[in-house]
Amino acid sequence: MTTNNFSPDDADFLRDFRDMSEFGATPNGGVDRQAASEADGQQRRWLTGLLEARGFTVKFDRAGNQWGLYEVVPGAPFVVVGSHMDSQPTAGRYDGAYGVLAAAHAAFRLTESWAGGGRTQAATGGPQFNIAVVNWFNEEGCRFKPSMMGSSVYTGKLGLEAALATTDAAGTSVREALDAIGCRGDYDGPEAAYCAEIHIEQGRSMERDGVTIGLVNSNWAANKYEFVVHGEQAHTGSTVIEDRKDALLGASMMVVAARELADRFPGVLHTSVGQLTVYPNSPVVVPSRVNLLLDLRSADEAVLAAADAALHERISEIERLANVGVERHHSHSWPVTPYQSEGVELAAKAAAELGLSSKQVMTLAGHDSTNMKDIVPTVMLFVPSVDGISHNEHEFTTDADTVAGVAMLTEVLGRLCHGALSVPVVPA
Numbered sequence: 001m002t003t004n005n006f007s008p009d010d011a012d013f014l015r016d017f018r019d020m021s022e023f024g025a026t027p028n029g030g031v032d033r034q035a036a037s038e039a040d041g042q043q044r045r046w047l048t049g050l051l052e053a054r055g056f057t058v059k060f061d062r063a064g065n066q067w068g069l070y071e072v073v074p075g076a077p078f079v080v081v082g083s084h085m086d087s088q089p090t091a092g093r094y095d096g097a098y099g100v101l102a103a104a105h106a107a108f109r110l111t112e113s114w115a116g117g118g119r120t121q122a123a124t125g126g127p128q129f130n131i132a133v134v135n136w137f138n139e140e141g142c143r144f145k146p147s148m149m150g151s152s153v154y155t156g157k158l159g160l161e162a163a164l165a166t167t168d169a170a171g172t173s174v175r176e177a178l179d180a181i182g183c184r185g186d187y188d189g190p191e192a193a194y195c196a197e198i199h200i201e202q203g204r205s206m207e208r209d210g211v212t213i214g215l216v217n218s219n220w221a222a223n224k225y226e227f228v229v230h231g232e233q234a235h236t237g238s239t240v241i242e243d244r245k246d247a248l249l250g251a252s253m254m255v256v257a258a259r260e261l262a263d264r265f266p267g268v269l270h271t272s273v274g275q276l277t278v279y280p281n282s283p284v285v286v287p288s289r290v291n292l293l294l295d296l297r298s299a300d301e302a303v304l305a306a307a308d309a310a311l312h313e314r315i316s317e318i319e320r321l322a323n324v325g326v327e328r329h330h331s332h333s334w335p336v337t338p339y340q341s342e343g344v345e346l347a348a349k350a351a352a353e354l355g356l357s358s359k360q361v362m363t364l365a366g367h368d369s370t371n372m373k374d375i376v377p378t379v380m381l382f383v384p385s386v387d388g389i390s391h392n393e394h395e396f397t398t399d400a401d402t403v404a405g406v407a408m409l410t411e412v413l414g415r416l417c418h419g420a421l422s423v424p425v426v427p428a
């Protein structure tokens with residue numbers, strides 16, 4: 001990577017991005033930084049140093065969210081800006097981490113301009129709100145479920161105690177894991193007035209349309225399930241087929257059923273099984289139990305409801321066909337909800353004034369801002385993903401697009417801090 005053709009501020013951002021991507025780096029150019037892992041802890045300490053060096057006060061809240069606070073208007077609420085630095089296993093460098101670093105750099109540019117008496121392009125006076133850069137805890141939900149854990153606690157959707165008591169596959173709780181990396185604090189988090197987040201699109205639509213900035217206007221709905229398929233342990237050789245209660249056969253039929261459902265609703269329903277945990281997972285043993293994580297997503301809640309009902313019907317058939325029992329264990333869902341249109345308009349104007357092409361997009365993935373928009377007006381921005389690749393070590397966004405995103409986020413954050421959305425919009 002060369003930073004020669006970029007402004008000094010952009011070159012700084014690109015250097016920090018490269019340094020940041022060393023935490024949990026994998027040999028194929030990705031990262032493995034699951035929530036509250038050692039790599040996550042190291043990266044959080046690095047972020048603390050970066051923020052403190054620029055005059056921010058860093059605090060950890062009770063749910064492990066990391067806050068970089070800059071108070072310029074004593075006692076005023078904060079514009080919360082950030083994303084998450086945890087990752088899936090063998091993931092890309094951009095998902096989440098880009099948004100936290102972009103938020104930090106946007107905040108540095110603004111606070112430095114305020115300190116120097118300067119203003120952002122849209123400013124009509126001094127800032128009215130403070131800035132809180134946030135690194136949300138456990139957005140990915142791979143080590144500890146559910147996803148978007150830190151922002152769910154902050155927004156009151158998930159109880160603190162329930163979050164802290166959640167265990168990973170090895171039985172380690174969130175509380176223990178956060179304590180091990182020194183990231184469980186006693187702060188409650190700042191009072192938010194607005195929120196902004198920037199993220200890679202993780203899809204192809206912006207690249208296809210040649211657009212630099214995505215203005216997220218709404219999110220797809222999701223239903224996530226953990227099913228447990230119960231069978232009976234038996235010998236794979238000696239047990240006659242009609243006597244078998246093969247939990248893995250039942251689970252495999254569910255994997256296929258999920259895909260067949262997506263094929264019945266082409267383009268408007270996404271389904272997947274992301275994890276199978278097979279017990280005892282041993283040669284020569286018919287499995288007695290499989291835990292299976294399945295999700296269904298759509299922009300159309302009627303499609304999601306129809307698919308969900310069809311899935312449950314099919315599961316009853318699978319129980320009969322595979323001679324197994326299927327238990328529904330745990331679910332996490334969210335509806336289709338709009339981002340406040342005033343925020344989308346503000347961002348559209350900012351993009352136009354910066355000379356950046358933009359279009360409205362929906363987010364198919366969940367984000368911490370999908371939680372935040374339910375409590376404060378929230379602006380969600382995307383930059384393009386090359387070939388739409390995500391949750392993959394080859395995830396990539398060009399340097400030109402990442403720095404354009406930082407410029408865009410700086411402008412949006414500046415406008416929010418200066419009260420450009422002066423009437424808070426409380427969603428219905």
Ligand code: GLV
Pocket residue numbers: 139140141147148364365366367
């Ligand atoms: C994010 O957590 C997602 O499931 O999209």
Ligand code: MN
Pocket residue numbers: 084095096139199367
């Ligand atoms: Mn993400």
Ligand code: MN
Pocket residue numbers: 088095140391
């Ligand atoms: Mn992700």
